[in-house]
Amino acid sequence: MSPAVEFRAVSRHFGPVKAVDAVDLTIAEGAFFAMLGPSGSGKTTCLRLISGFEQPSYGQIRIFGEDVSAVPPHLRNVNTVFQDYALFPHMNVRDNVAYGLMVKGMGRAARHAKAEAMLDLVKLDGYGGRKPAQLSGGQRQRVALARALVGEPRVLLLDEPLGALDLKLREAMQDELKSLQRRLGITFVFVTHDQGEALSMADSLAVFHNGKIAQIGTPSQIYTQPATRFVADFVGSSNLLPPALTASLGGPPKWSSLRPEALHLAQSAAPGPALTGTVQGQRYLGLGTRVTLAVQGTEIAAFLPAGTQVPPEGAPITLTFAPAALHVIDAE
Amino acid sequence: MRSEASWPLRIAALAGLLFLHLPILLIFLYAFTTDERTFTFPPPGLTTQWFAVAWNRADIWPPLMLSLQVALFSTLLALVLGTLVAAAMSGARFFGRDQLSLLIVLPIALPGVITGIALRSAIPMLHLNFGWQTIVLGHATFCIVIVYNNAVARFRRLSGGILEASADLGANAFQTFRYILLPNLGTALLAGGMLAFALSFDEVIVTTFTAGTGAASKTLPIWMLDELIRPRQRPVTNVVAMVVFATTFLPILLAYYLTREGSETAGSGK
Structure with a gap:
């Protein structure tokens, strides 16, 4: 057909x-x-x-x-x-x-x-x-x-x-x-x-x-x-991580994307890769809060579901994610 | 907010209106006067006999018929050509488009004598004899502009989408013209056509240059000019003037009402 x-x-x-x-x-x-x-x-x-x-x-x-x-x-x-x-x-x-x-x-x-x-x-x-x-x-x-x-x-x-x-x-x-x-x-x-x-x-x-x-x-x-x-x-306004940052998270030295909702506030002894930075701003969206932080000079957005204790602006924050959520972009 | 005009301005406006319209009323008044040689005011008496006299005068009918014939043909010619030009101009985007558009409307701004002289010398070059057909050609030069102006304004308001929608739904070019374009263009063409008819019907200058010699080329306005020199039965001219007034004023009035309506853009609106 x-x-x-x-x-x-x-x-x-x-x-x-x-x-x-x-x-x-x-x-x-x-x-x-x-x-x-x-x-x-x-x-x-x-x-x-x-x-x-x-x-x-x-x-x-x-x-x-x-x-x-x-x-x-x-x-x-x-x-x-x-x-x-x-x-x-x-x-x-x-x-x-x-x-x-x-x-x-x-x-x-x-x-x-x-x-x-x-x-x-x-x-x-x-x-x-x-x-x-x-x-x-x-x-x-x-x-x-x-x-x-x-x-x-x-x-x-x-x-x-x-x-x-x-x-x-x-x-x-x-x-x-x-x-x-x-x-x-x-x-x-x-x-x-x-x-x-x-x-x-x-x-x-x-x-x-x-x-x-x-x-x-x-x-x-x-x-x-x-x-x-x-x-x-363009689709879903993902976080774009430059090659150096991707490498530091255990990926190959290439650009990668990380969805804001794939990031979670780190529990005390969580395993796996983590992003650490300071809170730069937060926006309450009803279903959750959108937090922006700076990591190695790159702005990262995270969507934390309602009920999460969000650290105040200027406070340090650590976010974790499942390794599979880091999507490496092969194309230029 | 409504602002009140000052008294001098109101008087000036009133005087202007009177200056424009009193002569027309006088024409109507003298159609009923009993004095056939001079236009004295006030008229010595009133009569309706001149309508009967005008009706029975054999020399009025050929110019009247010629004028109607010329106006009809020049309007038809203008409707076809003016619409085609408007369709081409509204669909196109090219360098010099505005200049070309100005060239198209120029004939209406040119003094009639210029158009007249130009045609007078151009027509023999085409090996045409002067006659009613050449008057039609002369009148068409400005009638096209009238139709073009009306049609192009409507084309601009027509959203291009409805022509594409028609094709998309399976209509061929003729069906799109017949069922979509014409109904939306109709009133604009009717209005343009009536204005063109009125303009042609009472045109004198271009007519004098493009008419042949002899009675067969004498249109009604020219007959009226000739008639004013004659000392007898002068009110007959006024009766004819009233006829001319009616045949030109009514179409203009209708055209005004036709184009005033439907000001919303056809096919737009979400």
């Missing part, structure tokens, strides 16, 4: 800017795949390469095994939920959702029935007669989702789908998108700059950096075994 989406050495250059630079990527059918990266990292361009609004400068893109180089956007069996939703302002919600069926020549009654069923699915039954301007942000998002799904695409692309929603709505939509994807079995590819969103929703994700993929893997792989310093820093 061929993968849903396949990039073979794909580049997209805008003049001297290499927005996407020799990217190889395979997205399995039925996956919930995230493209994560800061703005300008090439993730949105990759999404537009799949939808067909951008053409690769070099390389080949395959969708279900078919080379789509010569296939314009409107003939690709791929639909997009746009970042600003891009609902048609002059049409009501029902006609918006039915638009894809209408342009393919489906009769009025049939397409309206399908549109209403799809509105049901996204919990917007009864809203068919309204205009997009009369809806809230969350409702517009659902309309955009219904409109993209009604044509039964094999791949659904989502461009920062939750970016415009407030925090509470965003969390509810994360769960809903996830369950929707499971129920429909469609391949979802979504772009986000929010690492928490990518980690919690995706089956697998690609971290983009400067037009290249820094790492592909499952959320736990990306989180616990970052392949590069960038990934370690």
Whole structure:
């Protein structure tokens, strides 16, 4: 079985800017795949390469095994939920959702029935007669989702789908998108700059950096075994230890990462490696306290769970961790 | 906060308004006067006979029809070309774009005599004979600008996303034009078209330079100019002026209301 989406050495250059630079990527059918990266990292361009609004400068893109180089956007069996939703302002919600069926020549009654069923699915039954301007942000998002799904695409692309929603709505939509994807079995590819969103929703994700993929893997792989310093820093804001410090903790003389929550306040006679320094600052976060300390000139952050007796600022502190938590970064 | 204008300023504003609009009211008044040779004030008597006289005058109808015909064709030409230019300009980003945009709107700022003389010398070079078609060409130079200005403003407010969304959902270029672009552009084009029609209908200067000789090239405004020199049946001109006023003012008024609405950006909004 061929993968849903396949990039073979794909580049997209805008003049001297290499927005996407020799990217190889395979997205399995039925996956919930995230493209994560800061703005300008090439993730949105990759999404537009799949939808067909951008053409690769070099390389080949395959969708279900078919080379789509010569296939314009409107003939690709791929639909997009746009970042600003891009609902048609002059049409009501029902006609918006039915638009894809209408342009393919489906009769009025049939397409309206399908549109209403799809509105049901996204919990917007009864809203068919309204205009997009009369809806809230969350409702517009659902309309955009219904409109993209009604044509039964094999791949659904989502461009920062939750970016415009407030925090509470965003969390509810994360769960809903996830369950929707499971129920429909469609391949979802979504772009986000929010690492928490990518980690919690995706089956697998690609971290983009400067037009290249820094790492592909499952959320736990990306989180616990970052392949590069960038990934370690961008995903979950890990501690980056320079080679000398890594060596002093018993590792090879290379960069390494150490998650803040892997550090524990040392008990009197705890075995294993330890970091000793002075407390520089602390921030209470409810679930625990984030403590920063200086060790050999490197700032280290530790997340100590609630209930821990945190030494005051300026006091000495010793932190221990399981040797396996120290992840050595092999790549430069 | 509302601030009160000072008394001298109010009087000046009122005087300005009267200066602009009293002559128009006078035109209407003299359409009903019983005096057919001179415009004396106050009119010696009031009558509606000039409407019947104007209706029966055979020499009014050909200029009226010609003016309508010219306005119609130059508006159609402007609608097609102006929209295309606006579509191209709003989609493009290139060096010199602002300068080119200025060049496009320049014809409306140029004095009519310049446009007129330029066309007068350019048209024979194309081996065209002066006639109603050349008047259409002349009027199209400024009608395009009107349509362009209206269309380009609407294109700017249209979020580019909805055109992409249409393609994404499977619509071909024609379907996107028909179902998405045209409905969102419609009122702007209607407004631009009506303004262009009104401008063309009462244009004199460019018309004089691009019209041929002979009665078949005499538009209604030019007929009116000629008529003022004649000593008899003067109120007929005023009756015609009222018709011109109605055919130009109503479209302008409608255009104003059409473009005033829908000020929110189409397709944006989260």
